[in-house]
Amino acid sequence: MRRALAPVAVLAVLASCTAVPSAETPQKTAQKAIVAAPAAVLAPARSPEPVRPAIFAFAGELTQGGWIKGSAPAGTRSLMFNGERVDFAENGGFFVAFDRDASPTATLTATLDSGAKVTHPLTVAPRAWRIENINIARRQSGASEAFMALRRPELARINGARAKDTGAQGWRQDFVWPVTGRISGRFGSQRVYRGEPGSYHSGIDITSGTSGTPFVAPADGVVILAAEKPFTLEGNLLMLDHGLGLNSAFLHCSEILVREGEHVRQGQVIGRIGSTGRATGPHLHWSMKWNDSRLDPILLTGPMR
Incomplete structure (x- = not known):
């Protein structure tokens, strides 16, 4: 409807210009001003969108078990991290992380709409993990078939959950501690049995009160x-999905207070600490993964206060 009015107004001005003698220039100016006003309403001035630079911009923890998030170059068509394609937001926002045993170097590569590539090398600092040397041989007996009959469907469900893309936006936030208390287990700590390393601790254990x-x-x-x-x-x-491949897992709960598919907000109570499963006492084991990389939660929250 608005587009149909504009030609009519222009024709009215042209007709007026033909009929009015040249001496009456002020009248013609006034008529043109009247036509200009509706035009401004039809196409209001809009603030230009902020333009992203043609470089990577990011911040975070460039260390093993750490992470970075930021913006990809303007016009990014696809984004690669160490040769693997990764997801990014419509505005160019991205999140990537470094595994506990990450190599000392990594690379971000953006392919632009023009076909050009922008590459940014990263230096990943090593960490001194808490290693406990045990002077006993590691038990070599594998899991029984009876145990694996229970375990296989559990692992399938965990892997299936991590593969879900929910569009969550929590990755953009500054993370907070799910609970405060004594840290009884550190991420990355590991036992070595007569030179043979065991599995490292995949999360952080927080002991807080009772079950x-x-x-x-x-x-x-x-x-x-x-x-x-x-x-x-x-x-x-x-387990919670925070978006772009980042997720949290909370183990040994005495009670879960949310349901699958539910959207939760930062700070919302979602469960209660317990000692279910393989646990020696009430505590919350909080682990985080980005795709296949395990993260240290304390590098997302900062020290507990």
């Missing part, structure tokens, strides 16, 4: 797994 202590979501997310019954190792397991 039943509530804990909260460290950032916005979507519930991608909420165990109906205890898993063999994790017990009552709760």
Whole structure:
């Protein structure tokens, strides 16, 4: 309707210009001003969108178990991290992380709409992990078939949950501690049995009061797994997707207070601490992964206060 009015107004001015003698220039100026006003309403001035530079901009923790987030160059068509394609937001925002055993170098590569490539090398600092040398041989007996019959479907469900893309935006936030208390287990710590390394600790353990202590979501997310019954190792397991491949897992819960598919907000109570599964006492085991890389949660939250 608005587009149909503009030609009519222009024709009226042209007709007026033909009929009015040249001496009446002020009248013609006034008529043109009247036509200009509706035009301004039809196409209001808009603030220009901020233009991203043709470089990477990011901040974070460039160390093993760490992370960075920022903006890809303007016009980025695809984004690669160490040769693997990674997701990024419509505005160019991205999140990538470094595994506990990450190599000392990494590379970000953006392919632009023009076909040009922008590459940014990264230096990943090593960390001194807490290693405990045990002067006993590691038990070599593998898991029994009876145990694996229970474990295989649990692992399939965990992997399936991590593969979900919910569009969550929690990755953009500054993470908070799900609960405060004594840190009884550090990320990356490991036992070595007569020179043979065992599995390292994949998360951070927080001991806070007794079983039943509530804990909260460290950032916005979507519930991608909420165990109906205890898993063999994790017990009552709760998992949140924070978007772009970043997720949190909370183990040994005494109670889960949210359901799969539910959107949760940072600071919302989502469960209660317990000792279900393979646990020696009430505590919250919080682990984080970005795609296949394990992160140290304390590098997202900062020291506990």
